[in-house]
Amino acid sequence: MLKTxxxxxxxxxxxxxxxxxxxxxxxxxxxxxxxxxxxxxxxSAGTSETPAADxxxxxxxxxxxDGTLTIATDDPAYSPWFVDNDPTNGEGYESAVAYAVAEQxxxxxxxxxxxxxxxxxxxxxxxxxxxxxxxxxxITEARRKAVDFSSGYYDVVQTVITNKGSxxxxxxxxxxxxxxxxxxxVGTTSYxxxxxxxxPSQDPAVFDTNDQAVQALKNGQIDGIVVDxxxxxYMTAVQLDDGLIVGQLPLAGDEPEQFGAVLAKDSPxxxxxxxxxxxxxxxxxxxxxxxxxLEQQGAPELS
Amino acid sequence: xxxxxxxxxAPEDWEPSEVQRERNEWRRRRTLxxxxxxxxxxxxxxxxxxxxxxxxxxxxxVQATYFDWDKAVSSFPAVLEGLWLNIRVMALCxxxxxxxxxxxxxxxxxxxxxxxxxxxxxxxxxxxxxxxPLLLVIFLLGFGGPALSLQGLPTSALFWGCSALVLSYxxxxxxxxxxxxxxxxxxxxxxxxxxxxxxxxxxRHVVLPQAWRxxxxxxxxxxxxxxxxxxxxxxxxVVDAIRAAQIQTAIDFNYTPYVVAGFLFCCLTxxxxxxxxxxxxxxxxxxxxxxx
Numbered sequence: 001m002l003k004t005x006x007x008x009x010x011x012x013x014x015x016x017x018x019x020x021x022x023x024x025x026x027x028x029x030x031x032x033x034x035x036x037x038x039x040x041x042x043x044s045a046g047t048s049e050t051p052a053a054d055x056x057x058x059x060x061x062x063x064x065x066d067g068t069l070t071i072a073t074d075d076p077a078y079s080p081w082f083v084d085n086d087p088t089n090g091e092g093y094e095s096a097v098a099y100a101v102a103e104q105x106x107x108x109x110x111x112x113x114x115x116x117x118x119x120x121x122x123x124x125x126x127x128x129x130x131x132x133x134x135x136x137x138x139i140t141e142a143r144r145k146a147v148d149f150s151s152g153y154y155d156v157v158q159t160v161i162t163n164k165g166s167x168x169x170x171x172x173x174x175x176x177x178x179x180x181x182x183x184x185x186v187g188t189t190s191y192x193x194x195x196x197x198x199x200p201s202q203d204p205a206v207f208d209t210n211d212q213a214v215q216a217l218k219n220g221q222i223d224g225i226v227v228d229x230x231x232x233x234y235m236t237a238v239q240l241d242d243g244l245i246v247g248q249l250p251l252a253g254d255e256p257e258q259f260g261a262v263l264a265k266d267s268p269x270x271x272x273x274x275x276x277x278x279x280x281x282x283x284x285x286x287x288x289x290x291x292x293x294l295e296q297q298g299a300p301e302l303s
Numbered sequence: 304x305x306x307x308x309x310x311x312x313a314p315e316d317w318e319p320s321e322v323q324r325e326r327n328e329w330r331r332r333r334t335l336x337x338x339x340x341x342x343x344x345x346x347x348x349x350x351x352x353x354x355x356x357x358x359x360x361x362x363x364x365v366q367a368t369y370f371d372w373d374k375a376v377s378s379f380p381a382v383l384e385g386l387w388l389n390i391r392v393m394a395l396c397x398x399x400x401x402x403x404x405x406x407x408x409x410x411x412x413x414x415x416x417x418x419x420x421x422x423x424x425x426x427x428x429x430x431x432x433x434x435x436p437l438l439l440v441i442f443l444l445g446f447g448g449p450a451l452s453l454q455g456l457p458t459s460a461l462f463w464g465c466s467a468l469v470l471s472y473x474x475x476x477x478x479x480x481x482x483x484x485x486x487x488x489x490x491x492x493x494x495x496x497x498x499x500x501x502x503x504x505x506x507r508h509v510v511l512p513q514a515w516r517x518x519x520x521x522x523x524x525x526x527x528x529x530x531x532x533x534x535x536x537x538x539x540x541v542v543d544a545i546r547a548a549q550i551q552t553a554i555d556f557n558y559t560p561y562v563v564a565g566f567l568f569c570c571l572t573x574x575x576x577x578x579x580x581x582x583x584x585x586x587x588x589x590x591x592x593x594x595x
Contacts, residue, residue, distance in 0.1 A: 123556040124558070125364040125367075126361060126364065140554075142554050142555035143554075145555055145556075145557070146556035146557060183540060186546065186550060187549060187550065187553030191550065203542065205460065206537075206540055206541075206542055206550065207538075212446070212540070216449075216539075216540055219446065219452075219458055220449065220458055221459070221540065265364075
């Protein structure tokens, strides 16, 4: 009795396993048709061969949504890069640049859609739900292995800020920062600047957001924060009661550090976005937007 | 034992009977057979899953981003250094948590109307800190505590982060201890009292030793959990294993350091979980974990 029933179960089990396998492989993801051609960025540089202008129109560009330019940024979107945490209003440096890029490519403001994508999701492998992302991401060669960058739309200067009367208030050289407890946002080139350029004796404090770094500075848990210059102005003017800019760090390499738009690795749009940014730079539009949204006076350079 | 052959002593002459030998042989074969089947089915399942993963279209990208050996090697020292902080935080907090939670548990189990305020405080504490998400407690204490600017209180992120861990975890562990204390049969307590021991002595010599032994498996469970949650204090600015991995990842957007961190955490926690299970089984306590 038992025997017969068991022999009947076996093929059933095998069949079930086979079915499960087939079902699993059936719902396995398939690669998006990669449109065959490997257009877009070349291996090394983000600014690949400049595409002809007629390749970069809303009709010909392979955007995520047809006829629409889908732009991503994180939430919250910070001042002075965005205003009121609303990228769609065209206010703030990065929002204005994004709309200028769209206009350069022939999109109207109505044909621009914004999506919220956390930074980590932007730089992970896999298909992207946006055409490009603007989120104060610095261009580095190492990062090019994972994503494409457009040409840089902003030259970054790293600065140190602090509260009046702190131990680093009024210093003039990098050497005087050696014993300071400095903070920065995680995963930023500001953090790298602390480790590589300042090389303080105390490990830097690392925060999820710049807001938390400001809170720690207010609490006296850190002596100073390293951020890019526009953010430094915003922090000292708005977020801190008696904040001040200590000074800017000297250039780390020969090239100035730049923010660039992030695109999926080997995106077909990299060339178009880059040529649009380059055009904005040569036409002086980037400078105009900078004058409108960013503080222009510099900060003293730390020797 | 010396190997003596063919002595006249009866016990040495004993051999298992034919039937017993057959039985042993049959049992051995069955054991072997189930081991082979178990290994086969495990390999088949792993093979199917592995095959599906490796044959998926995005596998190459995933492999380059999450399983890059060079990146793993280069990020290992930083992640390991971060893990050292996790281990120190865990060790320190574990001691403090046991002390605080035992106090709370004793407060909650004291009898008599006079001790009502103690029970009230204990219950309120457990309710509040079990109700608050750990991350929230860390944020509130870690950024709010130093903002008080109280003289004599340190502003260090480590101090406040550990305080938050201790407060939060003690609420859970206090409940574990209370369960242990209440699981000791009332007759034990009464026996202690009838021998002339005071309430305190009964607690100290009769109830707590038994309660303690009973709750070791669930305590170990909480310790494993604490090991992983110790990293949450990274939000206050200190660098633990996961934060170190995040920093390494930001250099070139390669996520291998996270896998390295995960691997290191497993190296810590899995042996502890196995040890707990073994201990629990030895004690005949089968509620603490699955059998492998």
